[in-house]
Amino acid sequence: MSTAAPDTFNGPIIDAEDLWRTYEMGAEEIHALRGVTFKIDKGEYVAVMGPSGSGKSTLMNLIGCLDTPTSGTYVLRGKVVSEMDDDELAAIRNREIGFVFQTFNLLPRASALHNVELPLVYAGIPRDERIEKARQALEMVDLGDRVTHKPNELSGGQRQRVAVARALVMNPSILLADEPTGNLDTATGQDIMALFDRLKEAGHTIILVTHEREIADHAQRTIHIRDGQIESDERRTS
Amino acid sequence: MPFTEAIRTALQSLRTNKLRSFLTVLGILIGVSSVIAVVAITEGLDAYISNQVLALGSRSFRLQKQPDIITSHEEWKEMMKRKRIELDDLEAVRKACTQCAEVGASVGTGGSAKRGRTIHKDVRIIGITENISRIGAVRELAQGRHLVQQDIDQAGRVGVVGMDLVDGLFGSVDPMGKEIDVDGNKIRIVGVAEPKGAIFGQSQDNFIWIPITTFQKLYGSRRSISIQAEAVSMERFEDAQDQVRLAMRNRRHLTYLKDDDFSIETGESIMDLWQTATRGIYVVTIVVTAISLLIGGIVVMNIMLVSVTERIQEIGVRKALGARRGDILRQFLVESVVLSGFGGLLGVLGAAGIALGLGSVIGSMMSLDFSAPVRPWAVGLALGVSSVVGLVAGLYPASRAAALDPVEALRNE
Ligand SMILES: Nc1ncnc2c1ncn2[C@@H]1O[C@H](COP(=O)(O)OP(=O)(O)OP(=O)(O)O)[C@@H](O)[C@H]1O
Ligand SMILES: [Mg+2]
Numbered sequence: 001m002s003t004a005a006p007d008t009f010n011g012p013i014i015d016a017e018d019l020w021r022t023y024e025m026g027a028e029e030i031h032a033l034r035g036v037t038f039k040i041d042k043g044e045y046v047a048v049m050g051p052s053g054s055g056k057s058t059l060m061n062l063i064g065c066l067d068t069p070t071s072g073t074y075v076l077r078g079k080v081v082s083e084m085d086d087d088e089l090a091a092i093r094n095r096e097i098g099f100v101f102q103t104f105n106l107l108p109r110a111s112a113l114h115n116v117e118l119p120l121v122y123a124g125i126p127r128d129e130r131i132e133k134a135r136q137a138l139e140m141v142d143l144g145d146r147v148t149h150k151p152n153e154l155s156g157g158q159r160q161r162v163a164v165a166r167a168l169v170m171n172p173s174i175l176l177a178d179e180p181t182g183n184l185d186t187a188t189g190q191d192i193m194a195l196f197d198r199l200k201e202a203g204h205t206i207i208l209v210t211h212e213r214e215i216a217d218h219a220q221r222t223i224h225i226r227d228g229q230i231e232s233d234e235r236r237t238s
Numbered sequence: 239m240p241f242t243e244a245i246r247t248a249l250q251s252l253r254t255n256k257l258r259s260f261l262t263v264l265g266i267l268i269g270v271s272s273v274i275a276v277v278a279i280t281e282g283l284d285a286y287i288s289n290q291v292l293a294l295g296s297r298s299f300r301l302q303k304q305p306d307i308i309t310s311h312e313e314w315k316e317m318m319k320r321k322r323i324e325l326d327d328l329e330a331v332r333k334a335c336t337q338c339a340e341v342g343a344s345v346g347t348g349g350s351a352k353r354g355r356t357i358h359k360d361v362r363i364i365g366i367t368e369n370i371s372r373i374g375a376v377r378e379l380a381q382g383r384h385l386v387q388q389d390i391d392q393a394g395r396v397g398v399v400g401m402d403l404v405d406g407l408f409g410s411v412d413p414m415g416k417e418i419d420v421d422g423n424k425i426r427i428v429g430v431a432e433p434k435g436a437i438f439g440q441s442q443d444n445f446i447w448i449p450i451t452t453f454q455k456l457y458g459s460r461r462s463i464s465i466q467a468e469a470v471s472m473e474r475f476e477d478a479q480d481q482v483r484l485a486m487r488n489r490r491h492l493t494y495l496k497d498d499d500f501s502i503e504t505g506e507s508i509m510d511l512w513q514t515a516t517r518g519i520y521v522v523t524i525v526v527t528a529i530s531l532l533i534g535g536i537v538v539m540n541i542m543l544v545s546v547t548e549r550i551q552e553i554g555v556r557k558a559l560g561a562r563r564g565d566i567l568r569q570f571l572v573e574s575v576v577l578s579g580f581g582g583l584l585g586v587l588g589a590a591g592i593a594l595g596l597g598s599v600i601g602s603m604m605s606l607d608f609s610a611p612v613r614p615w616a617v618g619l620a621l622g623v624s625s626v627v628g629l630v631a632g633l634y635p636a637s638r639a640a641a642l643d644p645v646e647a648l649r650n651e
Contacts, residue, residue, distance in 0.1 A: 066558060066648070067644075087563065090563075090565075093559070105555045106555075121243050
């Protein structure tokens with residue numbers, strides 16, 4: 001099991017201040033996020049819940065540096081993301097963020113190994129080292145014997161594990177998962193959640209979006225969103 | 239994204255869409271193969287023609303009423319006014335041209351030959367002086383003897399025939415000493431010329447040689463004859479022509495202000511004509527190639543746009559994993575270049591096939607060894623040009639892919 005990045009940085013990993021995200025639909029303005037403020041510390045396991053259309057995915061996109069806020073400041077490990085340009089954002093996503101999507105989002109024609117290699121490719125890591133690291137990441141999610149398989153030769157749970165391996169291969173600061181079990185049956189979903197628990201134990205910072213109470217219960221903190229605002233932010237001491 | 243990775247991805251997508259890729263690059267394939275094949279074939283023909291012209295004898299030239307090539311109606315009308323060249327001119331030229339090794343003459347017409355009930359039409363009936371077969375390209379005999387001075391002096395009813403006539407009239411019968419009927423006149427065959435095959439589909443063996451004196455008896459002396467001369471050496475080639483020119487100008491009493499009213503033709507004029515024709519072929523080829531490359535480029539651009547649209551989600555994923563704009567741009571540019579470079583490669587193979595096939599067809603048509611060489615520079619140029627087409631065609635689709643917003647792209651299903 002890998003450990004999170006050796007960190008000389010001491011403040012909160014995420015420091016979000018009054019985030020707004022407004023979409024313009026012709027003349028109409030849609031405020032998907034309306035002034036969201038929160039901090040997340042290193043090693044936290046946070047669940048984000050809320051009704052459909054409340055702004056969970058919009059928030060995840062901002063946290064994941066796929067998108068920038070219309071206003072407000074977003075600081076990731078001391079760096080002000082809200083003012084970065086495209087290429088800087090790409091570099092941050094590559095090094096700091098690991099994404100796990102509801103629909104897995106694996107490249108269908110590439111093997112499991114090659115899928116996991118991709119972030120390393122964009123980090124400019126030489127081929128031999130890439131293969132070595134990708135193989136290790138796949139072994140960590142118990143898929144060491146499936147490296148040459150294409151996504152359509154794997155089960156849903158296995159595909160999501162490949163996605164988790166891909167998210168972790170760069171050893172990012174945060175693991176972001178938007179409804180990672182949404183496309184899986186309950187049993188397989190539990191396997192994935194067990195994997196997340198292990199990652200939490202290993203010191204990874206995890207933020208996941210879910211609709212389900214049982215899934216959210218794996219986390220020690222739950223942020224509820226409604227109409228683009230934080231409705232509640234509860235920590236469980238366990 | 240390193241280059242090798244981009245190429246790997248490009249080759250993979252090429253492999254996944256084999257038929258589509260092939261159809262996409264058809265235009266480029268056609269453009270490239272036509273240019274290489276045409277270059278190869280004209281180069282082969284070039285070599286062949288210059289051989290042929292050299293065989294005509296680089297030291298030989300012809301004095302005739304009009305040039306081989308007339309380029310306008312006005313010129314043609316002018317030519318019709320010229321005096322014909324006669325046997326007397328032959329004598330004068332013979333005397334005047336001290337730098338000529340041989341001076342002979344020929345005159346010809348179309349006619350038919352008969353033996354019994356068998357008719358062979360469209361035969362070249364050529365009246366010659368005995369030395370014609372030695373001027374320029376030496377014509378060997380397969381059988382019998384050449385015409386000799388005595389035949390000319392006596393205006394003998396004898397002839398040397400080409401192989402087409404033998405095949406047409408005699409089949410497997412020995413033609414030697416037999417009489418045939420040439421436009422109603424009996425001619426006895428004394429020799430058969432070695433066959434030469436065809437040039438541009440025109441048989442070189444469909445003729446009968448008779449003494450030039452006999453020709454004039456049978457067909458009259460109103461036809462202008464062609465005087466053929468061979469200089470003693472290559473160095474004396476120009477001198478020999480000048481002597482002939484001067485002799486003719488004296489005979490025609492031309493003052494120095496007047497132009498020649500006769501023409502002197504050398505192998506060079508045929509070479510010139512050929513080169514003009516080749517230039518025309520090249521221009522046409524370049525136009526055809528340019529058009530097919532343009533169409534090919536448009537098709538490649540179109541398919542690259544399709545490819546970008548199909549892979550919007552993939553682009554989103556790659557961006558989420560850290561691909562920068564430049565990485566995506568490079569990926570699709572490389573794919574486009576690989577795609578059309580693949581077309582160029584197929585085009586080169588196609589051209590090699592065409593050149594080989596056509597080369598051997600032309601070769602057998604002319605019954606001569608003829609090769610159409612596919613030059614490395616042509617191959618390099620073809621691959622280079624098709625890659626550039628790919629680069630240009632890929633620019634717009636690739637920049638569209640690069641500019642995609644990652645969130646939008648990921649949402650695309
Ligand atoms: N690109 C966009 N253009 C316009 N409006 C958008 C866009 N993306 C999201 N929205 C709007 O923003 C609001 C929040 O959307 P978001 O996707 O964040 O919701 P969500 O909480 O993730 O919902 P779900 O649980 O259904 O996934 C919605 O009203 C949505 O319609
Ligand atoms: Mg959502």
